[in-house]
Amino acid sequence: MTTKEKIIKSSILLFNQQGMVNVRLQHIADQTGISVGNLAYHFYSKEAIIDSIVKQLNEILTPVIDEEKDLPGLMDFDTQLAIYYHLLMKYSFFFTDLIELQRNFPKQYKSRKLITDKVIQQIHNWLIEHEKQGLLKEELREGHYGIIAHTIWMIITFYLTRPIDHGSPEDSERVFKEMVWSQILPHLTENGRIEFDLLIERLLDSFTEESSTPQV
Numbered sequence: 001m002t003t004k005e006k007i008i009k010s011s012i013l014l015f016n017q018q019g020m021v022n023v024r025l026q027h028i029a030d031q032t033g034i035s036v037g038n039l040a041y042h043f044y045s046k047e048a049i050i051d052s053i054v055k056q057l058n059e060i061l062t063p064v065i066d067e068e069k070d071l072p073g074l075m076d077f078d079t080q081l082a083i084y085y086h087l088l089m090k091y092s093f094f095f096t097d098l099i100e101l102q103r104n105f106p107k108q109y110k111s112r113k114l115i116t117d118k119v120i121q122q123i124h125n126w127l128i129e130h131e132k133q134g135l136l137k138e139e140l141r142e143g144h145y146g147i148i149a150h151t152i153w154m155i156i157t158f159y160l161t162r163p164i165d166h167g168s169p170e171d172s173e174r175v176f177k178e179m180v181w182s183q184i185l186p187h188l189t190e191n192g193r194i195e196f197d198l199l200i201e202r203l204l205d206s207f208t209e210e211s212s213t214p215q216v
Helices: 003-018 025-032 036-042 046-064 074-090 092-096 098-104 106-132 144-161 169-187 190-212
Strands: none
Touching: 003 025, 003 036, 003 046, 003 092, 025 036, 025 046, 046 074, 046 092, 046 106, 074 092, 074 106, 074 144, 074 169, 074 190, 092 098, 092 144, 098 106, 106 144, 144 169, 169 190
């Protein structure tokens, strides 16, 4: 791992633990095991570090939200949720420090908004496509699935800020998925519900079984 990569790794760790605004370059240098001068050689400011992290995250998300990715079934969407969940865990500050990002780093916030808009659009496209396939009911009113897409993204964004215990890692991912699926379940057709019960419900139950299995 290069020094630059170590700096990024240390920054993500500290931002997640303490919040962006509370972390100084000295903290990052200490965590990385280098001098501030050495850090400044690679990144001239905290903004430059955040910019690099945002670009890293965008590179990860871009293929995930590829416009050509049609997510043909319910299981594909559930897999997508798993990806979002693990990114949420790894880059938690990027979601929980949203207001600080907007206030202090507008350039990086703008970049974040562009990727966010693409995610919401992909979710919306998925809902509309599955309405056409007969897995989702017809929209209650025009634009309703667009609102659901925004609501799902809000759950993803603010999941970690909910004021209750998330439980074990297995429980946390299950609850995360259940919160998202709760927005879709009322709109499933009979065929959609059959697919959900056969695939998604069984998968969600497996999290409960894993978390209750004694560790040896």
